[in-house]
Amino acid sequence: MEYWWWNDEVIKLENLKFNDEGIAKVKIKLRKKSDEDFKKQKDKFKDDKIAKLYLKVKCKGEDDEHKVEFLDGEELEVNFSNWNIEAHLWSDRKEMGYGILIIKGGEKEIWRTIVRAQGFSSKIGKSRTQKFADTPTGTYKFEQWRNDGSSTIYGSNHRLDMTYESGEAKSVGREEIQIHGGRQADFSKPYLWNTGGCLRVFDDAIIALKKHIESVGNLDDGNFIEVSNTLKYHDVSKKYFTPDDYEKLLKKPNDNKILEKGIIHQKYYRNESNYYTDNLSD
Numbered sequence: 001m002e003y004w005w006w007n008d009e010v011i012k013l014e015n016l017k018f019n020d021e022g023i024a025k026v027k028i029k030l031r032k033k034s035d036e037d038f039k040k041q042k043d044k045f046k047d048d049k050i051a052k053l054y055l056k057v058k059c060k061g062e063d064d065e066h067k068v069e070f071l072d073g074e075e076l077e078v079n080f081s082n083w084n085i086e087a088h089l090w091s092d093r094k095e096m097g098y099g100i101l102i103i104k105g106g107e108k109e110i111w112r113t114i115v116r117a118q119g120f121s122s123k124i125g126k127s128r129t130q131k132f133a134d135t136p137t138g139t140y141k142f143e144q145w146r147n148d149g150s151s152t153i154y155g156s157n158h159r160l161d162m163t164y165e166s167g168e169a170k171s172v173g174r175e176e177i178q179i180h181g182g183r184q185a186d187f188s189k190p191y192l193w194n195t196g197g198c199l200r201v202f203d204d205a206i207i208a209l210k211k212h213i214e215s216v217g218n219l220d221d222g223n224f225i226e227v228s229n230t231l232k233y234h235d236v237s238k239k240y241f242t243p244d245d246y247e248k249l250l251k252k253p254n255d256n257k258i259l260e261k262g263i264i265h266q267k268y269y270r271n272e273s274n275y276y277t278d279n280l281s282d
Contacts, residue, residue, distance in 0.1 A: 083110070083216040084224050085179075087199060088242045089117045091229040093134040094125025096265045098192070099231060100242055101179070101199065103212050111212045112261075113205040114268055114276040115179075117227075118194040129172045132196040135227060136174050138167015142223035145210060146178075155181030155203045158210055162225055179225070181206045190270040199227070202270055204280035239264055 085103050090096035097118040103110045117135040118124045128136040140162040147158045159180030164170055174197065181203035184190035192200050201209070232246035233239075239262025241249060249258045260275040270277060 082106075082223060083213055084226070086242075087115060087117070087135075087225065087227040088230045089135065089137070089227065090231045090233075090240060092125060093118050096231065096240060097124065097134075097194065098240075098263050098265065098268065099199075100240075100261075100263060101201065101209075102242070103209065103216075105216050110216070111208065111279075112276075113201055113209070113280065114192070114263060115199045115201050116192040116194060117199055119197045121194060124194065128197075129169045129174070131174065135177065135195075135197055135199055136164075136167055136169035137227050137229055138170060139165045140167075140177065140225040140227065141165050142225065151182075151185075153180075153182045154178075155184065155206065157181055157203060157206050159206065160209070160225075165224075167227070179206070179209070184270065191267045202277070202280055204270070208281055234262060237262055 083103055083105050085101060087099055087101045089099035097116055099115045099117050100112055101115045102112040119128075119130075119133040119135070123130055123133040126133055128134050143161045143163050145158040146161045147156075149159075159178050161178050164175055164177060177198055179199045179201060181201055183193035183200070184203050190202070192202065194200070230243055231240040232243055234241055234246060234249060236253065237249075237259055239259070241258075241262045245258055245261050249255065249262075252258060263276070268274075268276065270280075
């Protein structure tokens with residue numbers, strides 16, 4: 001049985017969760033479309049693909065399970081069941097100690113935040129095979145959410161625990177690399193401190209990260225965190241970008257929506273206004 005909401009516009013999908021077979025349970029918020037918008041949109045329903053902000057739902061049984069095919073403007077289908085994280089960093093962490101963390105469902109970006117990837121002050125910029133040095137690159141696997149340990153170091157929220165699968169410091173046994181907050185609660189202007197090798201985010205960001213991961217669904221063997229030296233430096237804006245954003249910027253050098261996603265090597269404070277602090281709770 002198929003249901004088509006041709007007369008409605010999807011404004012929000014909530015609690016979107018998929019099982020291993022790609023069947024989803026989802027709460028859908030709709031609003032009525034105008035007649036003019038409906039006429040424009042009607043022509044876009046072709047080949048079972050739905051244009052931006054419109055939804056096709058296939059229902060089973062008592063309408064309690066749905067397979068969702070929800071396509072954005074580039075017609076990327078959100079039918080993923082696994083999440084993965086990319087942490088884009090700079091090779092010389094003394095020169096640039098911050099990075100951009102992105103959570104994806106399939107190939108689609110869900111959310112991003114800023115991270116700090118520097119180790120102990122005495123080891124910043126040195127070999128990442130040393131204990132307590134900067135965050136080593138490589139592939140990590142999600143293990144669990146933890147909330148034990150020092151609330152000063154890790155913050156009062158959960159932290160993402162992961163296993164080091166492969167990378168530049170795997171052979172020397174650098175483990176216990178995590179994504180966490182901390183070192184912020186007692187400051188009027190909290191900022192991202194360096195760590196002993198982990199990735200530190202704002203306390204608000206670790207809450208948001210956990211929420212986004214849970215909204216995607218599965219926590220299984222398919223959830224990986226890829227940490228890589230892939231930031232690109234843009235000479236004109238003097239900012240660092242993810243590879244995808246950098247390529248977009250080369251094509252549209254004056255696009256402010258892309259430019260605001262670039263980061264610089266300076267302290268980032270929780271209560272300042274920029275792209276990454278403004279979306280902490282998204």
